[in-house]
Amino acid sequence: MTVLGAPLVNLNQHWLSTLLGIVALTLVMTFAVMFATYYERKVIARIQQRLGPMRTGPYGIMQAFADTFKLVAKEDLRPATADPVAFELAVFAIFIPAFLALIAIPYTQDWIVSPLPLSLLYLLAVSGLSFIGFLMAGWGSDSKYALLGGMRAAAQLISYEIPLILAAIGVVMITRTVDLSAIVVFQHKVPLIVWQPLGFLIFLTASIAELERQPFDIPTGESEVAGGVFIEYSGIRWSMFQLTSYVNMYVFSLLGALVFLGGWEWPFGRDVGWGYQLLLTLAKMSIFIVFYLWVRASLPRLRVDQLMSYAWKVLIPFALVQIFLNGLVLVYDLPDVALLITSGAGAAALVFFIYRSVRVKPRRPLEMVANGVAARSVV
């Protein structure tokens, strides 16, 4: 197996190549996250007609490095009444699952640290473990806000994991495999977003909630729980939490790019060489990241009860509808277009449902009401 495309060193020993791959990925991801913080600040600033960081280096490109050094140099505080073990270990309980997810992702046809036959299931299972760390941090901090934030985080994570997995099941039903590489190869003509628009919408929404990004940042909302589980953390531990949340953003963006947008396979086929394959994967990943940032800059935060009822009363039923429709198409062996039609109709229904529930009800102007009343009283 080759770790980085070309066999630089003949790595016959599987565990050694895996170890090297993990180390390389961790280093690359750390720098990628530093870039992502800069990128996020710039994009959001542009959306809000600001310039964003401009002072540190040309166009502020050194801002991320400055922030990192500041955070690492800060004192690592622990409240006197906090539970030492849970407080200190919570960081790792969140950090490790996020990085574990990276090893099963095929970045190009050959760039995968450990090719697992069940990689999609593995990714979903591993990323679902992070709630333990949130609960440990919330409980261990011995702070009301942190505990509330931890509870909200855990409730949100396990609720939105269900539509995420159900959307993945819809994809698995069509591709008949749980291997991410095989799912990508399946899309060599048409990406799955065409066959599964409803599943794609559900995946997109649920992934924002899993990432705890706006508008689903209820566990960490400053105005409600004052930063949630992060309230008592500082310095290196706080920055590890931030690092993890950005790594998770990369993981879910890559997952969406591979599962729904065709990864490195679509539209050029797999014979373009690993350079173009990697570019293609990263470009599709960037679409997701820009979308997450755009949503963050555009939408207000939901309330916690809205969040829960949205998962259980809207997303999960629609995800089940998607699975049912796929089942119908597969059992009766209908042509592929049937998938597009049924799932597209479901997606349209979902969008209409959301639109109907969030739109502002048109209010009759006061004078019209007054005139109406006046006219009626005259009659």
Next chain:
Amino acid sequence: MTQIFFDLMAAIVILGALGVVLVRSTVYAALFLIASLMGVAGIYVLLSTEFLALVQVLIYGGAVTVLLLFALMLTKVRDLRERAPEPPQLAGAVAASLALLAGFMTMVYKTTWPRNVGQITPISFNQIGTALFNRWAVPFEIASGVLLVALVGAIVIAMQEEGER
């Protein structure tokens, strides 16, 4: 290599299980339980049933323990104090645990274990699916029906009616 991993996983399972019973803090006990369940997932991997391992992580590591932790953290469960249990309770507990131990030991010794452990025939993901949804479809459906009833029952119990509070 496999031996080392098995020893590691077995140690995690046993130490986690000991931690659950011996630690005084209830939240720590729940965390030890998670570690123990993860160790079981590791043993599933060694038995080359990756699907079971992932489901173990997803369901036991991800969903069952969260309920436990929620209950422990939201209710004011005091940490258990050091005190000797009452004599009748102690006798009952010893009898029950000894009976359980005897049951497990007879099961372990009565079973004729396969000699050649080196040969595990891996069961593929597709085979599990086919067995579950074709051959054993009726038990599967019955189990899902029971779970559905339990779910609805839990909602009915937890639901507050109008004016009740």
